[in-house]
Amino acid sequence: MTHDLAMGGFTGLYIFMLAAFTGWVIIGRVPAILHTPLMSGSNFVHGVVVVGGLAALLNAATPLQQTIGFLAGLLGAGNVAGGYAVTERMLAMFHTSDAKTAVHPHHARHHAKHAKKS
Amino acid sequence: MLALIPPFIIGAVDIAAAFLFMFGLKRMSSPVTAASGIRYAGFGMIAAILASFLYVFSVDASARPHLLVNVALAILALVVGGSLAWLSGKRAAVTAMPQMVALYNGMGGGAAGAIAAVELFGGRIHGPTALIVTLAGALIGAVSLSGSVVAWAKLDGVLKHPLRVKGLQIVNAAVMAVIVAIGAVIVVSVMTTFNIVMAPPLWIYVFFGLALVFGVLMTLPIGGADMPVVISIYNACTGLAVGLEGYVLQIPALMIAGMMVGAAGLLLTLLMAKAMNRSVANVLFTKFGDEPKVAKGAIKGELKPTEASDAGVFMRYAASVIIVPGYGLAAAQAQGKLYEFVKLLAASGVSVKFAIHPVAGRMPGQMDVLLAEAGVPYDMIFQLDDINDDFKTTDVALVIGANDVVNPAARSDKSSPIYGMPILNADQARQVYVVKRGQGKGYADIVNALFYADNCNMVYGDAQAVLIKMIEAVRGLTSAAA
Numbered sequence: 001m002t003h004d005l006a007m008g009g010f011t012g013l014y015i016f017m018l019a020a021f022t023g024w025v026i027i028g029r030v031p032a033i034l035h036t037p038l039m040s041g042s043n044f045v046h047g048v049v050v051v052g053g054l055a056a057l058l059n060a061a062t063p064l065q066q067t068i069g070f071l072a073g074l075l076g077a078g079n080v081a082g083g084y085a086v087t088e089r090m091l092a093m094f095h096t097s098d099a100k101t102a103v104h105p106h107h108a109r110h111h112a113k114h115a116k117k118s
Numbered sequence: 119m120l121a122l123i124p125p126f127i128i129g130a131v132d133i134a135a136a137f138l139f140m141f142g143l144k145r146m147s148s149p150v151t152a153a154s155g156i157r158y159a160g161f162g163m164i165a166a167i168l169a170s171f172l173y174v175f176s177v178d179a180s181a182r183p184h185l186l187v188n189v190a191l192a193i194l195a196l197v198v199g200g201s202l203a204w205l206s207g208k209r210a211a212v213t214a215m216p217q218m219v220a221l222y223n224g225m226g227g228g229a230a231g232a233i234a235a236v237e238l239f240g241g242r243i244h245g246p247t248a249l250i251v252t253l254a255g256a257l258i259g260a261v262s263l264s265g266s267v268v269a270w271a272k273l274d275g276v277l278k279h280p281l282r283v284k285g286l287q288i289v290n291a292a293v294m295a296v297i298v299a300i301g302a303v304i305v306v307s308v309m310t311t312f313n314i315v316m317a318p319p320l321w322i323y324v325f326f327g328l329a330l331v332f333g334v335l336m337t338l339p340i341g342g343a344d345m346p347v348v349i350s351i352y353n354a355c356t357g358l359a360v361g362l363e364g365y366v367l368q369i370p371a372l373m374i375a376g377m378m379v380g381a382a383g384l385l386l387t388l389l390m391a392k393a394m395n396r397s398v399a400n401v402l403f404t405k406f407g408d409e410p411k412v413a414k415g416a417i418k419g420e421l422k423p424t425e426a427s428d429a430g431v432f433m434r435y436a437a438s439v440i441i442v443p444g445y446g447l448a449a450a451q452a453q454g455k456l457y458e459f460v461k462l463l464a465a466s467g468v469s470v471k472f473a474i475h476p477v478a479g480r481m482p483g484q485m486d487v488l489l490a491e492a493g494v495p496y497d498m499i500f501q502l503d504d505i506n507d508d509f510k511t512t513d514v515a516l517v518i519g520a521n522d523v524v525n526p527a528a529r530s531d532k533s534s535p536i537y538g539m540p541i542l543n544a545d546q547a548r549q550v551y552v553v554k555r556g557q558g559k560g561y562a563d564i565v566n567a568l569f570y571a572d573n574c575n576m577v578y579g580d581a582q583a584v585l586i587k588m589i590e591a592v593r594g595l596t597s598a599a600a
Contacts, residue, residue, distance in 0.1 A: 019373065019374040019377035019381070020377045022374075022378050023143075023377065024385050030147045032482075032483060033486040033496055034146060034483065036216075036219075036482060036483035037146065037483075039383075039481065041146050041156055042378075043219055043353055043356075045139045045375050046356050048166055049360040051132075051369060052229075052367050052372050053195075054170040055170060056232075058171075058174055059178050059236075060240070066187070069191070070194070073191070073195030076195075076229035077196045079223070080167070081199070081200040081202075082204065082206060088156055091146075091153040093490035096149075096496060097495035097498065
């Protein structure tokens, strides 16, 4: 694996800028009622660090690097699995009082509007 | 030509994963689509993890002899780490969600720090930009790891009291300055291959050690009620660390996911701080509630205790009730009993709503999840702005385990530390019942004028026990009538 930084610094900054903007806009619309699952969900998403941990581990050349690389994989896998388990559980709990018409787009939008203000 | 295939597959899978992360989070912006959102993100994650094994085709020459061992270690790490965390996540009580999220978040930060360590020890990082980005990610990741573990310990009750030592802020600033200086030493000595006092690997150990210490020192003084802000911050920090290490490893999927979460965490942090009318710096660096903050002579009246059964019967004959839950409800695991009581009231024709303060509980939105677990439909749950005007036309406000978020001093008393914080206007209801374990003050150690108000009665006891008595009293009425 090469670390010549084929992707230049400015390209990196462009990616960071667009991703940050995306995260800000998406989360700005989430109603306050979903803040905990959302946080847990975003916690799961940064668990993709496990991919980096595996890449580092596969390139480990000494026992020290292997140990730390193993740790990276272990912790990353914990982040992914734990994050998914708690998020899925929490989201499964939300339901409306009228179970038959589960879709309340108006209601959801109403909450979303206020999430920004609070 | 064949050598180009694995990188192409990795690239294609990663870009699909990045899209699924964004799409999944987008779907989480409504309770209706949220459950599918996490599944989309999950598909992306599994694909990205499987694809990462294709890196075996492009490992460094130095790592090639170890490839079999490394692949075995990778599978072992995934299986062990994944299954342990999965089981703990499935088994944890819903009231324990804040500390579980803190724990998994710390793991992510630790993974980012460990990646940086492997790359640094492996000598694979060259050039000032790459070195600085690696070290910055390492620092943020390590702080997020140890800080999150301390946050977990506080939330789980392992650490009971915030540690407040005079001059800790100065110590923290000094530690941070030393960490930055060591970072500079590492950059210079790696680039010039010239040992400054000691060889770079030793400096790297010290760097990580101090970063972990900093995370602990930083988090220890912060108290329980400020945890929503702290958890949000460390979530943002881990995201940032993941993004930075993603740049070092040249994996855009990590950069996108990390930075997206970083920005999202920052936004949530600001929302939480705003809901407390404090700046983020104020939450992190001030010793909140240290000095006695009792406004002299401001409180008139006395505490008026009443029986749980009386309060229960009173609510049964009210036209409207608004319930204000707080951390005490979670601590007593009383959400199920609360909804049972609410269903009884609703069956008798009482209009019942829940009012949620943005910082009620120990993480943003914790009360919403707690009530959802009990089976409360989310259209009965209202946020501060949506419901605050309703209190003055409501018969009864039932405050359960909440304190500072209903303290009228926030509106009127300029000397109060929570002055200016938006509160729920529970005091404007015709009758207020406050369910509380004892006469102690809230987290912020501020006397709550609401408790002494003429229209307020205190119901002392564990929330669960109190609600059981209320349920029995109301049931007794129905059976007596029949």
